[in-house]
Amino acid sequence: MAAKLATERLTREVDGVRVVDSVSLSVAGGEVLGIIGPSGAGKSSFLRLLNRLDEPTDGTVSLDGTDYREIPPRELRRRVGYVPQRPALRPGTVRENVTVGPRLRGEPVDDDRVETLLARVDLAGYSDRSVGDLSGGESQRVAIARSVLNRPEVLLLDEPTSSLDAGSEARVEELLADLRAEFDLTYVLVTHDREQARRLADRVAVFEDGRVATVGPVREVLA
Secondary structure, eight states: OOEEEEEEEEEEEETTEEEEEEEEEEEETTOEEEEEOSTTSSHHHHHHHTTTSSOOSEEEEEETTEEGGGSOHHHHHHHEEEEOSSOOOOSSBHHHHHTHHHHHTTOOOOHHHHHHHHHHTTOTTOTTSBGGGOOHHHHHHHHHHHHHHTOOSEEEEESTTTTSOHHHHHHHHHHHHHHHHHHTOEEEEEOSOHHHHHHHOSEEEEEETTEEEEEEEHHHHTO
């Protein structure tokens, strides 16, 4: 399959240290690539480079074969969404948070689609609820809905369930699997949990000291 997202010798240096060091990886359309490794291995730093939340020191990222520096940043971040480990929700309602992307772009908001999406992430009836009243799992699902409303092609997920209890984790994982099938999403999933990688990923890349130590099918890498 053709690569939806690919990196070539992607590098980021901070204070003289290569936190991401010459990483070349590709992700096919509709695939889930898991990124695992010890703390400080460069996993989250790599993820933030993929839609220019941080800028690489060297190397390239391409989306559908196009160097992402040729894509306007706002368009790039719509097409390559990002869900952080701790959802950075704005003060206000669930609806205000979910619709922030199109509103910032000056685009009309389809209220029916918003309500359908909230129901899809098990938040039916939450539109007018303050985000300050949400649980951790509910906040994470709002962050996912916010990204999905932008109709991304790739979703970057940074430890999306690390702060959740087992029940909320299972619901978020089920949601991610369902959304992948429904919207043909491509995921890059950073996780500390090897079992989560087994459940969700097709392939896994193991990071060590900013480099890819191993990459391959889940059943081989995590055998």
